[in-house]
Amino acid sequence: QSALTQPASVSGSPGQSITISCTGTSSDVGGYNYVSWYQQHPGKAPKVMIYDVSNRPSGVSNRFSGSKSGNTASLTISGLQAEDEADYYCSSYTSSSTLYVFGTGTKVTVL
């Protein structure tokens, strides 16, 4: 089971919107609505930002939103803030024996 494909880096200025893509296959992202997104600051544990493609856990800013089209899921951060600078990972359920697969990770830089 290969990792889901994400861009290595995405950047934006404060206040702008950015979108991170996460591309898989019909066995994972495309086949199920079980995509989640995690934010990880340096030296910290990942924190779930989106689950089940587009659901936000309690306490997560509504500046974060998720969507999916075909085999590609996306995380959009609107009104970019300095505190959003972090690594972001997508994850999906997979029908392969691996069960869970993560993305390659995207470093978000706030210019």
Place this chain on the structure above:
Amino acid sequence: QVQLQESGPGLVKPSQTLSLTCTVSGDSISSGDYYWNWIRQHPGKGLEWIAYIYYSGNTYYNPSLKSRVSISVDTSKNQFSLKLSSVTAADTAVYYCARGARGYTYYFDYWGQGTLVTVSS
């Protein structure tokens, strides 16, 4: 507030067995509402799911590690543990324990802070 805390040796010799324990507070493993997971992150790299255990003792392992991994649960202590045998330098990573949602959803809602395990002689 749910909290998970990993504990165990930070240095393991090659060919030996890595052993870690995750202590859960603020939730009961016995509730049966969640899966209890181990996930690792190689230095500067992405995340890799290792295994989960259910309160009943049912387990599921990543096939790439299955031959070397064992996960167990102690509901009386509200802990679950990981053992990874025959370690090599490639097993050097930050190991996280995490609570996994179950029931037509698959994500990890609470994570431990992570513990770095280095494999070196």
